[in-house]
Amino acid sequence: MPNWNNTHLLLLNMLVSTSIFSNPVDLIRELDIGALASVTYDSNVFGISSDVFNNAMSSGVTRGEVESKDDLILSFSPSLHFSKKIYLLNISGSAGFSLTRYIKNVDKSYIVPVTTLSLDFDESLKKRLSTNAKIRFDATFDLGQHVDTSIVEQDLVSYSYFTTSVNVRYNHSAKFGIGAGTSFSFKDYQSGAVKNSYSDLATLPLSLRAFYIYSEKLDIFTDYTTTFSISDASTTNAADSKSQAVSLGLNGEYSSKLSGRISLGYSWIDFDSTTLETSDKLVSSLDLSWNHNSKTSSSYFINRQFSPSAQGISRFSTSLGVRLNHKLTDRLRGFASTNYSLIDSSLNDGSTSSMDQFALGIGIDYNWSDFIMVGSTYNFSLIEAMSENYDRHTFEIYASGRF
Numbered sequence: 310m311p312n313w314n315n316t317h318l319l320l321l322n323m324l325v326s327t328s329i330f331s332n333p334v335d336l337i338r339e340l341d342i343g344a345l346a347s348v349t350y351d352s353n354v355f356g357i358s359s360d361v362f363n364n365a366m367s368s369g370v371t372r373g374e375v376e377s378k379d380d381l382i383l384s385f386s387p388s389l390h391f392s393k394k395i396y397l398l399n400i401s402g403s404a405g406f407s408l409t410r411y412i413k414n415v416d417k418s419y420i421v422p423v424t425t426l427s428l429d430f431d432e433s434l435k436k437r438l439s440t441n442a443k444i445r446f447d448a449t450f451d452l453g454q455h456v457d458t459s460i461v462e463q464d465l466v467s468y469s470y471f472t473t474s475v476n477v478r479y480n481h482s483a484k485f486g487i488g489a490g491t492s493f494s495f496k497d498y499q500s501g502a503v504k505n506s507y508s509d510l511a512t513l514p515l516s517l518r519a520f521y522i523y524s525e526k527l528d529i530f531t532d533y534t535t536t537f538s539i540s541d542a543s544t545t546n547a548a549d550s551k552s553q554a555v556s557l558g559l560n561g562e563y564s565s566k567l568s569g570r571i572s573l574g575y576s577w578i579d580f581d582s583t584t585l586e587t588s589d590k591l592v593s594s595l596d597l598s599w600n601h602n603s604k605t606s607s608s609y610f611i612n613r614q615f616s617p618s619a620q621g622i623s624r625f626s627t628s629l630g631v632r633l634n635h636k637l638t639d640r641l642r643g644f645a646s647t648n649y650s651l652i653d654s655s656l657n658d659g660s661t662s663s664m665d666q667f668a669l670g671i672g673i674d675y676n677w678s679d680f681i682m683v684g685s686t687y688n689f690s691l692i693e694a695m696s697e698n699y700d701r702h703t704f705e706i707y708a709s710g711r712f
Contacts (some may be wrong), residue, residue, distance in 0.1 A: 340391045343403075347707035349382045354414065356460045356692075358699040377413035384409045388423060390711070402426040409456070417465060421454035443480045449473065455496075460666055460692055460701065461652060462620065467499040468507070478520070486520035486528075498619050507619040509541035510548060527561035532572070538617040546621030546657040549581040554592055554614075569597035578615050578623065584659050590615070590625055604636040610648075618654070626652045630668075640676040645669075664694040681710045 355362065355378065362378045388405025404424045411417045430446040451472045459466045474492035481487065492514055498507035514536040521529040533555050540548040556574025563569075577589035595611040611629045618624055630648025637643055650666045667690070674684030683706075690701040 339393050340389060341711060342387070343390055343405075343709070343711040344385070344387045345707060345709045346386075347382075347384045347705055349384070349703060349705040350379070351382060351458065351701070351703050352379045353699070353701035354378065354380045354382075354411075354417075354458060355463070355465050356458045356701065357463045358697045360697070361463075374416045375414055376416075380414050381412040382409060383412070386423065397430055399429040400427070401429075419454075419456055419467075421456060422452070424452045426450040445478045445480075446476070448475045458701075460690060461624070461664065462505060462618070463694070464505045466507075468619070469497040469499075471495050478518075480520075480522070484522050486522060488516075488518040488520065490516045490518070496619065505620055508546075508548070508621060510617060510619045511539045512617065513537045524561075527559060527563065530558055530560060530572075532556045532558070532574070536615075540617070540619065540621060542621055544657075545582045547580060547582060547585055547623040547655050548617035548619065548621050550578050550615075550617060550623055551581075552576060552578040552615045556592065556594070558594070566600045567597065569595070571595050571597070576615060580623065580655075582657055584657065585623075585655060586659075588615075588623075588625070588655065606634045608632045608634075621657055623655045624652050625655075626650060641673070642675075643671070643673040645671045662695060664692065666693075667691045677708075680712055681708065683708045 355375070359378065366375065384407060386405060386407040388403050390401075390403045392399070392401040394400075402425050404422075406420055406422050408420050409418060426449065428446075428448040430444075449472075451470070454467070454469050456465070456467045458464075472492065472494045474490065476488065476490035478486055478488035493512070495509070495511045497509050514534050516532060516534040518530055518532045523529050533553075535551065535553045538548055538550050538552070540546060542548070554574055554576035556572040558570060558572025558574075560570045561568065572594045574592050575589065576592040577587055579587050590613065592613045592615075593611055594613075595609065597609045598606065599608070600606045609631055613627045614625070616624050616626065628648060628650040630646060632644060632646040634642065634644045647667075647669050649668075650664075652664045652666075654662045654664070656662065668688065670686065670688040672684060672686035674682055676682050685706045686704075688701075688703045692699055692701070
């Protein structure tokens, strides 16, 4: 697993030394320190069935790195946060690291960097319409290391990543606007924990949008997006592709209690591999929030889309879910959620496979003080893949603070 690298402090050094702060006092006022500590029990650290795990252990492919299918995981993540507003431009970011210790699978313990940077002109990330400027712009940058169990990949996946996104919108008139955006992503994968091998993966979506401003609170929009996916495999595979999608939707507030984004469209994917034929599907996206009252809210999502995999696979996934949030007291909150996913994969030889996942989650958190929060979550997943049925349970206790 990767260790801390001093080069990842470069972003923080740049941010601290930038001339946007007029003096050291201003700098201190804009900085704060945060930390998250957690203890998690995971019944299926590698997201695989018992048969696959036992076969991997008996065959020796884990090379002594894997000791147990379940584990107790300790994690501590300190971070430094900053924010600054200059006229209409909001600048924010964070830099820190995550220290994670596996009690049974000791060799899987790691230290990874966590960095983010966001530039937001006229609060474009939060506002649907601008009241201060016709042109709005936002950009985000993220550099670090990711280690987590992936049910879809059926592995404890580890990769270094760099992601950046840029979006711009121009309101030509009171009723019409246009926009464009992109979000480049590169992932440098380490070796699989149990059975899989991965190739580095880069994706580049390019989007054009047009908006009809139906009212001050609601947009009607159309979007065209083409996405280039390139893997670093020695041979062309199903991850190397170009997908295109056209959609029509609504974004904004539908009533005083209901808001969000809805879209419906059509997508098709062309593979670089000559053994794979063009595939097309109806795609959709729904992300709604409903404030029932001052204590209770719920959210709903549906998503259908193509996506490449570092295993050299192209996936078409359908996911839907519901989450309910309730404020029990002024300091105590709870939630419950459920979701279902169906994932169809296209392999390089033209064959296909599928996976179903059903998940439930509950959680509770308590504001111990104005600076400290404690909480606990439990999640259950039931997976069916390649005629195998297995499950995963996670139970987490955490504490977070911001000073």
